[in-house]
Amino acid sequence: MTNFYAGLIDGVLTGAVYALMAAGLTLIFGVMDIINIAQGVFVVLAAYLNYVLAAHFGLDLFVGILVTMPTLFLLGIAVDWAFIRRLPVRDRTTMSILVTYAVAIIIEGVLTVIFGVNYVQLHGWYVTRSIHLLGFYLPYIYVFGFGMAVVLLGAIYLMLYRTRFGRSVRASLQNRPAARLVGINVDRVATLTFGIGVAVTAAGGMVFGATNSFNPNSGYDLISRLLSIVILGGLGSMAGAMVAAISMLVVEDVVASMWSPLWAEVVFFAALVLVLALRPQGLFGRSFARAQ
Amino acid sequence: MIFNLDFDHGRTALQFVRATGMANQGRIVQGGTGKDMKGHLRRLLAAGAMAGLMGLVLAACGSTSSSTKPILIGASLSLSGDFSADGQAFQRGYELWASYVNSHGGIMGRQVKLDILSDASSPTQVVTNYQKLITLDHVDLVFGPFSTLLTVPASKIVNRYHFAFVEGAGGAPAAFASGLKNIFDVSLPVADYMVPFANWIKSLPASQRPKTAAYPTSNDPFTEPVIEKARQILEAAGVQTVYKQVFPAEVTDYTSIAGDVANTHADIVLLGSVDVPTVSAFIQAFAQQHYNPKALVAAAGPDQGSSFVSAVGASNTGGVMVPSGWSGLYNTASSKAMVARYIAKYGGTAAGVSADVAEGYSVGQVVEQAINATKSLSNAKIIKYLHSGVTLSSVQGAVQFDSKGENGKAAGFIFQWQGSNYSQVLPTNDPSSVKILFPKPNWGS
Structure with a gap:
């Protein structure tokens, strides 16, 4: 039974970190119909930015986020301006897969030129230490990551539901032509949303880099996981991303502990197929197709 | 030509x-x-x-007669993807060999030209690459890719065109299971990797011998034979198996698996890893769980020099072991000369040179000797020659292929991180071995 509880705790803590990485993906799709294949590479890019700040300026990893988030926000806006907004509306979603894949390849290439392919990892006192609670060792990095995920996802939720900009985002999400008719600058909202979606990734990237060795190619292992999370949670749903990420990691960790690590992913994806068969829009997704 | x-x-x-x-x-x-x-x-x-x-x-x-046209040698390497660090080190090994050969007049008076394609660590792309190299690029010879995972599919397509397939990183039994006669692995057979460690544990007095062992293993054709043979030796020596699980090759979160290993409190851990991230994740989780096994030996990862140190942190490397057929400190004239050329070209230290470089370099050396002996680029003649039982030389030591294509002359060593030094510790009777750190220091010390 100890293994069950250990798997449960690990799943909740690590799931929150995955939710942080997936939040931007679901936000961007929800508002813009863009499937951002580059999300995994943005995570790795954020980890490298933190690595540079720590190695060359001695910045603590969490302090470094104060630099990496605005940097990735600006990068997101630049990517949207350079590539995304030029996509034809009719084939936007399909074309976005190709375009963001190209963006991923470019970023990966630049990172390879600068850093090479050797693995690196982020280090801080909290990376290998843990707190002993009720017979379990809880790693500080995951505890802090969980807290940061709750704070940041909560902030995005408040932004979406308690601000004028959030109303514009939700209006764009629900009915783009109608939003335009009531005077919302849908393109501007989309650009800012893309920037925010990429910026949130900076926080997830830092925790990813502190809990995994990474090199410029590491983003590809992530993207299938992140897409699974946003599909299970419901495209465009922040709460869905959180619940789906935690569910995924809890199922995998408990199955790995109680049964076999080889069955962990199989059981999760079987559950994913089952959920989508019963609820094609995902756990928290809307059942109606969005009007364009 | x-x-x-x-x-x-x-x-x-x-x-x-x-x-x-x-x-x-x-x-x-x-x-x-x-x-x-x-x-x-x-x-x-x-x-x-x-x-x-x-x-x-x-x-x-x-x-x-001599010709001025270069000998074209093709290879597919993992220059991106999961094996990119190993693939690029292999590329350096191939290029270093070619550069050395060319600076010494080439082979049979002809320069060597490499045609290297990237397979992105994909078992399907590697097949496409070798097909392209042979049918479109019309290479004279081919060298192997990185890892057994890619060598197995590649060897089949190369065999279809009757090319000799000399490789340095496909030494698992799966690579020889098809009974192909064209495949030759110049390195240590994978199943023997951890045998020196297992035999050393077996040789310890009962009072010092570990009582329990854990075997977390990646689902990869390279790792499972490594762990299995060592486990059999240790169990025969009375070391009880308390954890034996295979985990998927593409795990993105090892916390739970490593936590389960930690909960067993096994005396020693034999980790079936394929790369640095796997070892790094286990070490991090062990440190978080305050679990300090007496020994941790990983199938691959700690041999990656600075990449390994950078990932796990210098304070967590102490005592970690890895099997290998070669290290940058290997004390033979040809190995020292290669290391010197490597450092002159790429920088770094002898201890930091990846074993992949030597494995790639050895492939070139063996093929070079076969061409010179047969005075031909005929793949059929080269295959026949390599199967003749002849003993060849390489920077990794002697090479002699058995009927399957495995190198029966290769010797296995265990290396250990001791402070910032990467030292050979096993076998104990080898003059190059230093005293092993056992039990290993605690994490972070």
Whole structure:
């Protein structure tokens, strides 16, 4: 039974970190119909930015986020301006897969030129230490990551539901032509949303880099996981991303502990197929197709 | 090469025909009598036959004569993807060998040119690459890719074209299971990797011998044979198995798996890893769980020099072991010379040179010796030669292939991180081995 509880705790803590990485993906799709294949590479890019700040300026990893988030926000806006907004509306979603894949390849290439392919990892006192609670060792990095995920996802939720900009985002999400008719600058909202979606990734990237060795190619292992999370949670749903990420990691960790690590992913994806068969829009997704 | 030679020989034959007056005879034939015509025809046929014969003789001579055209050698390497660090180190090994050979006059007087394609660590792309190298790029020879995972599919396609397939990183039993006669692994057979460690544990007095062992293993054709053979030796020595699980090769979160290993409190851990991130994740989780096994030996990862240190942190490397057939400190003349050339070209230290570099370099050395011995680029002759039981030399030591293509002469060593030093510790009776750190220091010390 100890293994069950250990798997449960690990799943909740690590799931929150995955939710942080997936939040931007679901936000961007929800508002813009863009499937951002580059999300995994943005995570790795954020980890490298933190690595540079720590190695060359001695910045603590969490302090470094104060630099990496605005940097990735600006990068997101630049990517949207350079590539995304030029996509034809009719084939936007399909074309976005190709375009963001190209963006991923470019970023990966630049990172390879600068850093090479050797693995690196982020280090801080909290990376290998843990707190002993009720017979379990809880790693500080995951505890802090969980807290940061709750704070940041909560902030995005408040932004979406308690601000004028959030109303514009939700209006764009629900009915783009109608939003335009009531005077919302849908393109501007989309650009800012893309920037925010990429910026949130900076926080997830830092925790990813502190809990995994990474090199410029590491983003590809992530993207299938992140897409699974946003599909299970419901495209465009922040709460869905959180619940789906935690569910995924809890199922995998408990199955790995109680049964076999080889069955962990199989059981999760079987559950994913089952959920989508019963609820094609995902756990928290809307059942109606969005009007364009 | 063949097209050029044919062209050359065709021109030579034409020149010969002109020199024998064949063209003039042709004109005479046109204005001659019937008898004359028959005579001229006979002479014409004789001259033509002689010209053809001369062409054939020259062609035959040409195949063994020197040519300025480089020997083109193709290889598919994982320059991106999961094995990119290993793949790029292998590329350096191949290039370092080619550069050395070319600076010493090439092979049979011909320079060596490498045609390296990236397979992105994909078992499907590697097949496409070798097909392209052989059928479109028309390479003379091929070298192997990185990892057993890619060597297995690649060897089948290469065998279809009857090419010799000399490789340095496909030593797991799966690579030889198909019974192909064209595959040759110049490195240590994978199943023997951890045997020196297991035998050393077995040799310890009962009071010092660990009682329990854990075997978390990645689902990869390379790792499972490594762990399995060691486990059999240790169990026979009375070391109880308390954890034995295979985990998927593409795990993105090891916390739970490593946590389960930690909960067993096993005395020693034999980790079936394929890369740095796996080892790094386990070490991090062990440190978080305050779990300090007496020994941690990983199948791969700690041999990656600075990449490993950077990932796990210098304070967590102490005592970690890894099996290998070679290290940058290997004390042979050819190995030292290669390391010196490597450092001159890429920088770094001898201890930081990846074993992948030596494995790639050894592939080149073995093929070079086979070409020189057979005086030919014929893949059939090279395959026959390599199967002849001849003993060859490489920077990794002696190479002699058995009937399956495994290197029966390769010796296995265990290396250990001791402070910032990466030292050979096993076998204990080897003069290059230093005293092993056992039990290993605690994490972070």
